[in-house]
Amino acid sequence: MTYLFNDPAQFAAELADGYAAAHRDKIQRIEGGVIRRYKAKPGQVVVVIGGGSGHYPAFGGFVGQGLAHGAALGNVFAAPSTQQICNVARAVNAGGGILFCYANYAGDVLNFEQAQTQLRAQGIDVCSVVVTDDIASASVNEQHKRRGIAGTLAVFKAAAVAADAGKSLDEVAGIATAANRRVRSLGVAFSGCTLPGAAKPLFEVAPGTMEVGMGIHGEPGLERVKAPSADGLAEMLVSKLLAEIPETVETVHGARISVILNGLGAVKYEELFVVYRKVEQLLTACGLRIVAPVVDELITSFDMAGVSLTLFWLDDELEQSWLAAADTPAFHRGTIMSTGPLIDHVIESAGSQGKFTIKPGSADSQTTARIILAAFEAALGAVETQQDELGRLDAIAGDGDHGIGMQRGLKAAVDAVRTAITFRAGAGTALAAAGDAWSDRAGGTSGMLWGVILRNLGNSVSDETKPDAAMIAAGITAALQAVIAVGKAQLNDKTLVDVLYPFSFALTKGATQGFSIAEVWIAAAEVAKQSAEATRNLTPKIGRARLHAEKSIGTPDPGAVSMALIIDAVSKIIRKHCA
Numbered sequence: 385m386t387y388l389f390n391d392p393a394q395f396a397a398e399l400a401d402g403y404a405a406a407h408r409d410k411i412q413r414i415e416g417g418v419i420r421r422y423k424a425k426p427g428q429v430v431v432v433i434g435g436g437s438g439h440y441p442a443f444g445g446f447v448g449q450g451l452a453h454g455a456a457l458g459n460v461f462a463a464p465s466t467q468q469i470c471n472v473a474r475a476v477n478a479g480g481g482i483l484f485c486y487a488n489y490a491g492d493v494l495n496f497e498q499a500q501t502q503l504r505a506q507g508i509d510v511c512s513v514v515v516t517d518d519i520a521s522a523s524v525n526e527q528h529k530r531r532g533i534a535g536t537l538a539v540f541k542a543a544a545v546a547a548d549a550g551k552s553l554d555e556v557a558g559i560a561t562a563a564n565r566r567v568r569s570l571g572v573a574f575s576g577c578t579l580p581g582a583a584k585p586l587f588e589v590a591p592g593t594m595e596v597g598m599g600i601h602g603e604p605g606l607e608r609v610k611a612p613s614a615d616g617l618a619e620m621l622v623s624k625l626l627a628e629i630p631e632t633v634e635t636v637h638g639a640r641i642s643v644i645l646n647g648l649g650a651v652k653y654e655e656l657f658v659v660y661r662k663v664e665q666l667l668t669a670c671g672l673r674i675v676a677p678v679v680d681e682l683i684t685s686f687d688m689a690g691v692s693l694t695l696f697w698l699d700d701e702l703e704q705s706w707l708a709a710a711d712t713p714a715f716h717r718g719t720i721m722s723t724g725p726l727i728d729h730v731i732e733s734a735g736s737q738g739k740f741t742i743k744p745g746s747a748d749s750q751t752t753a754r755i756i757l758a759a760f761e762a763a764l765g766a767v768e769t770q771q772d773e774l775g776r777l778d779a780i781a782g783d784g785d786h787g788i789g790m791q792r793g794l795k796a797a798v799d800a801v802r803t804a805i806t807f808r809a810g811a812g813t814a815l816a817a818a819g820d821a822w823s824d825r826a827g828g829t830s831g832m833l834w835g836v837i838l839r840n841l842g843n844s845v846s847d848e849t850k851p852d853a854a855m856i857a858a859g860i861t862a863a864l865q866a867v868i869a870v871g872k873a874q875l876n877d878k879t880l881v882d883v884l885y886p887f888s889f890a891l892t893k894g895a896t897q898g899f900s901i902a903e904v905w906i907a908a909a910e911v912a913k914q915s916a917e918a919t920r921n922l923t924p925k926i927g928r929a930r931l932h933a934e935k936s937i938g939t940p941d942p943g944a945v946s947m948a949l950i951i952d953a954v955s956k957i958i959r960k961h962c963a
Contacts, residue, residue, distance in 0.1 A: 487532025745810020810847025
């Protein structure tokens with residue numbers, strides 16, 4: 385378990401502060417993450433990586449000469465927010481374009497895609513390569529659905545070496561894509577992991593067994609088997625990885641590969657070396673030539689006891705990039721001959737409140753903004769009461785952090801609305817401020833989607849007039865459409881859309897019949913509650929839960945449950961103030 389922490393909600397920020405302080409010679413802390421201490425050459429491509437905290441040395445540990453130029457660091461097991469990614473990207477931009485490179489998880493994909501869209505709108509050339517090395521998370525015919533795990537290091541390094549060599553953005557992206565096509569990984573775990581402040585692990589593994597097919601966020605594996613010996617584990621991992629040779633590898637005998645044996649947190653280096661001894665024997669017996677293997681902790685999951693094995697099938701160009709010098713806090717190879725000028729200062733983007741020029745709203749709209757604050761406070765109280773239960777639901781087929789993330793987002797929203805009210809903001813501005821603050825502070829998939837919901841609702845609510853039921857219904861309809869467009873989830877995919885869709889329909893129906901806000905919302909809140917409960921019978925078709933569909937059946941979706949919980953809490957405030 386995690387023993388040393390202060391406020392769990394501040395854990396990610398405090399660890400990033402301490403990490404940067406310990407490595408001032410190589411990196412610099414900025415809002416949203418860390419960047420290289422030395423500037424990139426003017427006009428060159430830069431590589432920005434990122435992901436949730438709790439995986440050190442991924443992802444901040446891979447920032448430095450010879451590797452990434454910057455890393456956006458999300459909260460514990462949560463993707464960095466769009467704002468964090470943009471802050472890091474702007475800080476390292478050297479004018480030659482930016483490559484985003486990150487692991488294939490829903491929250492990371494959503495937020496990096498939104499950051500890419502925003503930066504392109506500002507005239508910055510950006511493209512992305514998503515790492516998909518985990519063979520357990522999808523079939524060979526659906527490699528685009530696979531997760532990214534320890535093989536991310538090989539892809540990051542190939543991209544960074546190409547960028548520092550002065551190649552174009554298209555060339556850098558092409559090399560990173562080629563590396564991703566040639567990397568395969570598989571992980572196992574003997575125990576779950578415990579998040580800071582949590583009383584128990586996200587999941588438990590019975591003594592003498594192990595989970596096969598681990599992700600890096602505490603997700604349970606795809607199957608549970610009897611734990612083998614060290615040699616038995618090596619044989620299993622090697623045989624499964626050799627059963628899937630990348631299509632671009634022409635000849636196996638005599639092929640050059642690099643090997644990454646990664647510890648997930650609690651397996652000691654001595655144990656890793658025992659396993660690697662057998663891994664090397666098996667691979668060389670197959671006629672493979674091992675180049676610069678790495679036995680280390682590279683992408684962890686707090687205190688999870690587990691390992692992953694990665695095979696990186698090299699060609700001439702990829703071998704050169706793999707052997708190239710690097711000097712980061714967590715990965716060293718060779719000697720960096722030149723470093724370039726130091727970063728002297730960084731102009732950081734404004735926080736969520738800085739995005740708004742807050743003009744006073746009308747008296748009616750300011751009154752509505754105060755009701756909105758009461759609604760957010762009620763929602764925060766409701767989620768805090770059910771935070772552990774939301775985490776439990778999420779851990780069944782996901783990573784168990786949903787309750788923490790929702791509390792974090794709602795707390796940020798409450799603070800943002802309070803600040804907006806001090807400037808006499810109207811209802812629309814207050815909702816938009818809440819959405820940006822929620823998205824930025826919570827990160828992850830739910831943070832991103834709730835930001836979308838609140839911004840769209842805010843766009844429909846005026847700062848000048850008192851909202852009516854039709855205005856609220858139109859805002860929720862716009863929010864639903866935006867969530868589907870961004871998140872790609874449809875009705876019956878077992879997501880919060882399964883609550884938002886019927887809730888929106890009920891609001892619209894009531895508004896067209898001339899009912900008041902209170903009457904419409906209270907009736908729709910009951911629909912939302914029933915819809916959340918009905919998700920227990922659905923099979924997840926998107927996101928991390930998709931990999932554990934059979935475990936999810938019989939349990940309601942945590943995102944749907946938390947949405948219904950919030951809608952119900954808001955209903956009580958509306959009943960009090962708007963009846």
